[in-house]
Amino acid sequence: MKMLTKDPLNLIIVGVGGQGNVMISSLIGRAFITEGYFVTIGETYGASQRGGSVMSHVRISKESQYSPLIPNGRADIILGMEPVETLRILQQFGNPDVITITNSKLVHAIGIEYPDLDDVVEAIKKLSAKLWLINATDEALKLGSAIFANTILIGALIGSGILPLDKESLDPILRESFPEEKLEANMLAFNKGMELVSRG
Amino acid sequence: MDMKVKGSKELLTEVIDAGLCTLCGACAGGCPYLVSYKGRAVLLDDCTLSEGQCYRYCPRTYTDMDAVSQQVFGMPYSGDELGAVKEIFLARSVDKEIHERGQDGGTVTALLSVALAEGIIEGVIETKMDDDKIPQGFVARSREELLECSGVSYEPSPVLEALNHLPRESTEKLGIVGLPCHVAAVAKMKTYPPQNRVNIDNVKLVVGLLCGWSLANGFHQFLQQNFDLPRVTKFDIPHHPGHTFDVYTKSDKESVELDEIRQYINNACSYCLDMTAEFADISIGSGRAKFKGWNTVIVRTDAGAELIKLAKAKHVLETQPTPVESVTNLKRAALNKKKRALNNIIAKTGDKNDLLYVGLREDILDNLLA
Amino acid sequence: MAGIDIDAPGTTELFIGNEAIARGALEAGIGFAAAYPGTPSTEIMESLASVAKKMNFYAEWSVNEKVAFETAAGASFAGIRAITAMKQNGVNVISDFLANLVVSGIGAGLVLVSCDDPSAISSSNEQDTRNIAKWLDIPLLEPGTFQEAKDMTKWAFDLAEELDTICMIRSVTRIAHARGNVTLGELPRKEHKAHFDEIASFTPTLTKFAPVLSAWKHQQLHAKLDKAQEIFEPSPFNWYRGPDKAELLIITCGSCWLYSLEAVNALKLESKVGILKLGTIWPLPQKLIEKHLSKSQKILVVEEIDPFLEGSIKELVADLPPASPHPTFYGKRSGHINAFGELNPDMVIEAIARIMDITYESRPAEYSKKAEEVPLTYMPPRLMTFCSGCPHRATFWAIKNALRLDGRDGFVTGDIGCYSMALGPAGFCQVRTMYCMGAGAGIASGLGKLGQFGFKQPVLAVCGDSTFFHATIPALINGIYNQSNFTLIILDNNATAMTGFQPHPGTGMTAMEEPTKVVSMDTLCASLGVPVEVCDPFDLKNTTETLLKAMSKDGIKVVIMRRECELVRARREKKPLYKVHVDPDKCLGEACGCDRLCTRVFGCLGLEWDKEAGKAKIDETVCAGCGVCADICPQGAIIKEAV
Structure with a gap:
C-alpha cells in the first residue's frame, strides 16, 4: 500500500461559496477513514457559503488526530476550484514544496474589478512547486452541468498520484456519494479528471 | 464660460439640493438612476459617471444662451424681453369642446390637434394629471388623448421624463408642450443632441406656455387635505380682478385666496429668467382679464408660423390683434421676471460674477442689472 | 453514506x-x-x-x-x-x-x-x-x-x-x-x-x-x-501530556487542545512544554489542577473567547496556602492570547515562542517574500452576497427604491437571517439596525412612537418567516397595542434558509418530515386587525408600489414578501425559472449611461461584466434564472425566456 509522503499530510480545498467544497473534502476524508487514517477537516460553513471565499483544511495522519486548521505556510497540496481563491490560499499557506491543482474558471465577485486569468495563473505558478491547471468547468459543461467540475477535480487529485489513494479506493465512496441517476456522469467526470492530469 | 458637463452627483448638489430644480423631468427617465416622483427628482442609486445627460440637459445647469439661440433661431440671443418674436396676437379655439375643456382660449389644444390631424406630428409630449391630480409626462397620440391633457396643473410637471422614456429607435414625429424650463431643456437637447435616447430631431414642434411660477413645497398635500382630488376637473387662477385659486369639480367651484397659495410657490422659480418660453416655436399664455377666454400667442419660428397658418385655414382658430398696451404690459412683466431672477441669483451666490446657470452675454447682463 | x-x-x-x-x-x-x-x-x-x-x-x-x-x-x-x-x-x-x-x-x-x-x-x-x-x-x-x-x-x-x-x-x-x-x-x-x-x-x-x-x-x-x-477529578476527559517538570504548562480545553498540541510539536518543545487538557470545565477539577500547577512556574492558558479557565484557575490559586508556589500566568490578561476571536495553531505557536523566547519560521523567508509580492489586485476580496436568484435581492431592491421615492429618510430595522446581509452591498446597505431575533420589529415599535419628538421617518422592520414565528410576534403585537407606526415586512421564503432550509410553523412540515397544519402568518397578522399585503418580490413594480402605499399610512402595516428560497426551489424543480441571456446588440455597455447598473449595483453573481466586449453577460454556471435583472436593465437588453 502507498504511504503518505508526509505525516500529517495537509490538503486545502478552496473555492467560492456554493461550489461544493464540503462535498469534495468529505469524500476525500471518507476515503482515508476507510483506509484507517486519522482525518480532520476544518471547513467554512454557514453564511460564508453565499458567494464568499470558502476553504476546507484536510489533515491526514497515520499517527493522531490533528487540529482542523492548518498552520500558515504548511499546506502540502492545494486543490482549487477557482484560481483567485487558489492564489489567495497559496499566499497564506503555500511553501516551496506545495503542489497545486486548480480549476482555471474564474468566478466573478460582486462590485470589484476582476484580475486577468493570465496574471493570476502566473502568480500561482510562482508559488507552486508543481501546478496542474485544469479547465474543469468547461469539461463539466460538456458532461451537462458545471457541478461535475468537482468530481473532475477529485479525479485530477487522485490521478496526480500525490495521495496514497487510487481509483479503486475512491470507487465505493463515489458510488455511495451520488444518486443513481448522477452516478454515471460523475464516474465519467472522475475519469476525465484523472485523464487531464495524466497528460502532464 | 464653456459648459462643463458633470454627473448626477453634481446635479444633485448644484441643482436639486441647491433648490434650483423645477422638476421639468429632463434628467429623469433617461437612465435607471434618476426618476421623478410626486414632485421630486429622485436619485435611486449612486451613479459614478462623471458626465451625464442628466446634467447636460438640465435647464438649471450652465446654459450658453447664444449657442442655444443659434441652434433654435439661427442667431445669437437677442436679450429682448419676449425673446425672438415673429408675431404676437390673440387667439382662441373655434372648437367648442376644446374651448370648454382647455384653459383660457384652448389655443394649445386646438393647434396640437391640427398638427396631429395633419401629420405634422404623431404624438405630443404633454402633461397629464392622474386621478390624484399629480402631473405626469404623457404622450398623447389622438385628439381624445390631447383633450385628456387639457387644463393646467399649477404643480411642476416632469413632462420631459415621457420624452426620455421613448425607445431610442422610435421615429415618431413629436410635439412638446411645456413651461419655459421644459422648453429650455429641449433647446439644450437640440443644441447638444443626446445619445442613446430618442432622436431629438423627431421633435418637430415645441409649444411653450407662459409661466410666472409653479406651486410646490407641500402644495400637493395642501390640495389633498382640502379637496377631493379625484373629483376635481380643473384648476384656475383667473386674472384681475380675481385674487383667487379656483378649484372646479363637475358641479362646483371652490376658491382659495391667492395669498394663501403663495407660500407654496416653488422657490426654484424665483431664479428663472424666462416668462415666455423663449426657445419655443410658439409661446402661448392667457389673454388676461381684458381678453378673457382668449390666449396671447407669440410666434417665434417658421414652423410656428406655418402651424398658425394651417390652423386658421382649417378654421379651428380665430385670432385678433393684441393691443399695443397689452404687449407693453407683457414686455414689462417679462423684463421684471428677468431682473428679479438675476437679483435673486446674485443674492444667493453673493457674487455678481457667479450667476449659476445663466450664460448671458455681458452686454445683455449689463442692461438687465442696470 | x-x-x-x-x-x-x-x-x-x-x-x-x-x-x-x-x-x-x-x-x-x-x-x-x-x-x-x-x-x-x-x-x-x-x-x-x-x-x-x-x-x-x-x-x-x-x-x-x-x-x-x-x-x-x-x-x-x-x-x-x-x-x-x-x-x-x-x-x-x-x-x-x-x-x-x-x-x-x-x-x-x-x-x-x-x-x-x-x-x-x-x-x-x-x-x-x-x-x-x-x-x-x-x-x-x-x-x-x-x-x-x-x-x-x-x-x-x-x-x-x-x-x-x-x-x-x-x-x-x-x-x-x-x-x-x-x-x-x-x-x-x-x-x-x-x-x-x-x-x-x-x-x-x-x-x-x-x-x-x-x-x-x-x-x-x-x-x-x-x-x-x-x-x-478523575475524569478521563482530563489529561496531561508532557514532561514531569515543564518549563511551561499549557492549560487548555476544547478546540484549543489540538491547536496547543500542534503548536508544541511545531516548535519541537515536547520535552519542555506540558499540556493539561481539561474536558470537565465547570466546576473545575480543583485538585487535578493544583497538582499540575506545581509542574511549572509558567502557566499559559489557551482557550477561546473569554479568559474563563484563566480567571477561574487564578481564583483557585488565590485560595492556595501562602507557602504554595504562585506561578506566573500567561494568557488573555497578559496579552499572549487574544481575548476575542477564534484561535488557531499559529496564534498558539506565537504565544509559546514569545514566552519561551524562541523564533519560529512557518516557511522560508524567501518564499514569504515572493508570496507577499503578489499584487493584492490579483486577489480581490469576495464579499458575501445573496445567492443568484435569491428573492431577498429583489426585495431589497424594491425597498431601496421605495425608500428613495418616498423621500422622507425612511430606513430599515433588520433582523437575523440571510437578509442580515442587506447591511452590506448585497442588499444595497438598506438594513440600518441588526441585533438579535425579533429586535427589528421591537426597535421599530419604539421608533414609531417618537412622533411627539418630531420623528417623521418611515420605519420598515424586516424579518424572515422563521424569525417572525421565533420572536417577532410579541413585538408586532406590542406595536399594535401601543399604536406605534411602522411597516413590518416578512420575507417569507418558506424555509429557515440561513441554516439550511429547516421547516418552521409556516411550512406545513415537521422536523421528522411529517405534514402538519400550516400556521398562516397572513391570517395571524390579519387577525390582529392590521392591513396585510402579500407581494411577489420578483414583481418589482408592484412590490415598490405596495411599500410606498404602506409607508404613506399611519399605524402598523404588514407586507409579506412571498417567494420561495431559490435554493429550495432549484433543488425541487431542478431547472431554472427562466433562461436568461444578454442580447449583445441591445446592451450598450459603457456607452449606455446606465453605469453598469446590473453588475455594479444590482450585483447578482449570475451577471458579469465582459471586459473584452465591454458589455454585461450572464454567467450560465451561476445564473439561477430568476429573471429579475431583465426588469432593471434600462435597454431591455437582458432577455428572459420561459424554460
Whole structure:
C-alpha cells in the first residue's frame, strides 16, 4: 500500500461559496477513514457559503488526530476550484514544496474589478512547486452541468498520484456519494479528471 | 464660460439640493438612476459617471444662451424681453369642446390637434394629471388623448421624463408642450443632441406656455387635505380682478385666496429668467382679464408660423390683434421676471460674477442689472 | 453514506462534531430532541431528526430556543432523556427558564448543547457561554476532539441523572463544523415510557418542578456542584501530556487542545512544554489542577473567547496556602492570547515562542517574500452576497427604491437571517439596525412612537418567516397595542434558509418530515386587525408600489414578501425559472449611461461584466434564472425566456 509522503499530510480545498467544497473534502476524508487514517477537516460553513471565499483544511495522519486548521505556510497540496481563491490560499499557506491543482474558471465577485486569468495563473505558478491547471468547468459543461467540475477535480487529485489513494479506493465512496441517476456522469467526470492530469 | 458637463452627483448638489430644480423631468427617465416622483427628482442609486445627460440637459445647469439661440433661431440671443418674436396676437379655439375643456382660449389644444390631424406630428409630449391630480409626462397620440391633457396643473410637471422614456429607435414625429424650463431643456437637447435616447430631431414642434411660477413645497398635500382630488376637473387662477385659486369639480367651484397659495410657490422659480418660453416655436399664455377666454400667442419660428397658418385655414382658430398696451404690459412683466431672477441669483451666490446657470452675454447682463 | 444511526460498534466514521454529539445522544438512549436552528449548532438536531422515526424517538424544530428547551424539559419531567442544542445566542433566549430550572432539578437526563461561534463567523456576536455555567451553577463539559464530542454527550445524560441537574456541553465552530474520526459505541434499544406523576413529587403535596424554597434549593445546587467536582477529578476527559517538570504548562480545553498540541510539536518543545487538557470545565477539577500547577512556574492558558479557565484557575490559586508556589500566568490578561476571536495553531505557536523566547519560521523567508509580492489586485476580496436568484435581492431592491421615492429618510430595522446581509452591498446597505431575533420589529415599535419628538421617518422592520414565528410576534403585537407606526415586512421564503432550509410553523412540515397544519402568518397578522399585503418580490413594480402605499399610512402595516428560497426551489424543480441571456446588440455597455447598473449595483453573481466586449453577460454556471435583472436593465437588453 502507498504511504503518505508526509505525516500529517495537509490538503486545502478552496473555492467560492456554493461550489461544493464540503462535498469534495468529505469524500476525500471518507476515503482515508476507510483506509484507517486519522482525518480532520476544518471547513467554512454557514453564511460564508453565499458567494464568499470558502476553504476546507484536510489533515491526514497515520499517527493522531490533528487540529482542523492548518498552520500558515504548511499546506502540502492545494486543490482549487477557482484560481483567485487558489492564489489567495497559496499566499497564506503555500511553501516551496506545495503542489497545486486548480480549476482555471474564474468566478466573478460582486462590485470589484476582476484580475486577468493570465496574471493570476502566473502568480500561482510562482508559488507552486508543481501546478496542474485544469479547465474543469468547461469539461463539466460538456458532461451537462458545471457541478461535475468537482468530481473532475477529485479525479485530477487522485490521478496526480500525490495521495496514497487510487481509483479503486475512491470507487465505493463515489458510488455511495451520488444518486443513481448522477452516478454515471460523475464516474465519467472522475475519469476525465484523472485523464487531464495524466497528460502532464 | 464653456459648459462643463458633470454627473448626477453634481446635479444633485448644484441643482436639486441647491433648490434650483423645477422638476421639468429632463434628467429623469433617461437612465435607471434618476426618476421623478410626486414632485421630486429622485436619485435611486449612486451613479459614478462623471458626465451625464442628466446634467447636460438640465435647464438649471450652465446654459450658453447664444449657442442655444443659434441652434433654435439661427442667431445669437437677442436679450429682448419676449425673446425672438415673429408675431404676437390673440387667439382662441373655434372648437367648442376644446374651448370648454382647455384653459383660457384652448389655443394649445386646438393647434396640437391640427398638427396631429395633419401629420405634422404623431404624438405630443404633454402633461397629464392622474386621478390624484399629480402631473405626469404623457404622450398623447389622438385628439381624445390631447383633450385628456387639457387644463393646467399649477404643480411642476416632469413632462420631459415621457420624452426620455421613448425607445431610442422610435421615429415618431413629436410635439412638446411645456413651461419655459421644459422648453429650455429641449433647446439644450437640440443644441447638444443626446445619445442613446430618442432622436431629438423627431421633435418637430415645441409649444411653450407662459409661466410666472409653479406651486410646490407641500402644495400637493395642501390640495389633498382640502379637496377631493379625484373629483376635481380643473384648476384656475383667473386674472384681475380675481385674487383667487379656483378649484372646479363637475358641479362646483371652490376658491382659495391667492395669498394663501403663495407660500407654496416653488422657490426654484424665483431664479428663472424666462416668462415666455423663449426657445419655443410658439409661446402661448392667457389673454388676461381684458381678453378673457382668449390666449396671447407669440410666434417665434417658421414652423410656428406655418402651424398658425394651417390652423386658421382649417378654421379651428380665430385670432385678433393684441393691443399695443397689452404687449407693453407683457414686455414689462417679462423684463421684471428677468431682473428679479438675476437679483435673486446674485443674492444667493453673493457674487455678481457667479450667476449659476445663466450664460448671458455681458452686454445683455449689463442692461438687465442696470 | 453512513448516517449517525449506523449500528456498527467499534467501527470508525468521519463525523462533524455536531454529528458526533448527536450520535452520543443516540448512544445515551434519548427519547426527545428539540432545537431551533442556529449556526454552528444546526446539524445536531438535523441529524437527530433524520433518524428519529427509525430510532423510535421524537424530534422537533421548535419555534425558538426557549420553547425547544421547555419542551425538552417537559420530556425530562416525564422521565424521558432529552437534548436541546443551540448556538450561543440561543442560550440568551433560554436563560430565564434555565436560571429557574437549575433551582428545581430535572427528571430524566437533560442535556443542553451550546455551540459558540468564536470570531462570529456566522453570528451577530461572539459570546462565551461557559460563563452561564458558572453563573447558574451548571455542570459543564467541553470536548476537545470529535470522539470526545460523542463520548461526553453520552456520559452527560448519566451525569445529569446522577446529579439531578441539567448538564451543559459547550462546543465551538471548529468542533461543531469540523470533521474527524469517531469510533462508534453501542446503540441501546429501549422502549421509552413517559409518565409525569411518578417522579414529580418533592413532598407528598408539593411538586418538585417549580423554583420554590429557592434559597434552600440554591444551597442544594451548590452541593450538587461539589459532587460534580468529585466526579470530575478523575475524569478521563482530563489529561496531561508532557514532561514531569515543564518549563511551561499549557492549560487548555476544547478546540484549543489540538491547536496547543500542534503548536508544541511545531516548535519541537515536547520535552519542555506540558499540556493539561481539561474536558470537565465547570466546576473545575480543583485538585487535578493544583497538582499540575506545581509542574511549572509558567502557566499559559489557551482557550477561546473569554479568559474563563484563566480567571477561574487564578481564583483557585488565590485560595492556595501562602507557602504554595504562585506561578506566573500567561494568557488573555497578559496579552499572549487574544481575548476575542477564534484561535488557531499559529496564534498558539506565537504565544509559546514569545514566552519561551524562541523564533519560529512557518516557511522560508524567501518564499514569504515572493508570496507577499503578489499584487493584492490579483486577489480581490469576495464579499458575501445573496445567492443568484435569491428573492431577498429583489426585495431589497424594491425597498431601496421605495425608500428613495418616498423621500422622507425612511430606513430599515433588520433582523437575523440571510437578509442580515442587506447591511452590506448585497442588499444595497438598506438594513440600518441588526441585533438579535425579533429586535427589528421591537426597535421599530419604539421608533414609531417618537412622533411627539418630531420623528417623521418611515420605519420598515424586516424579518424572515422563521424569525417572525421565533420572536417577532410579541413585538408586532406590542406595536399594535401601543399604536406605534411602522411597516413590518416578512420575507417569507418558506424555509429557515440561513441554516439550511429547516421547516418552521409556516411550512406545513415537521422536523421528522411529517405534514402538519400550516400556521398562516397572513391570517395571524390579519387577525390582529392590521392591513396585510402579500407581494411577489420578483414583481418589482408592484412590490415598490405596495411599500410606498404602506409607508404613506399611519399605524402598523404588514407586507409579506412571498417567494420561495431559490435554493429550495432549484433543488425541487431542478431547472431554472427562466433562461436568461444578454442580447449583445441591445446592451450598450459603457456607452449606455446606465453605469453598469446590473453588475455594479444590482450585483447578482449570475451577471458579469465582459471586459473584452465591454458589455454585461450572464454567467450560465451561476445564473439561477430568476429573471429579475431583465426588469432593471434600462435597454431591455437582458432577455428572459420561459424554460
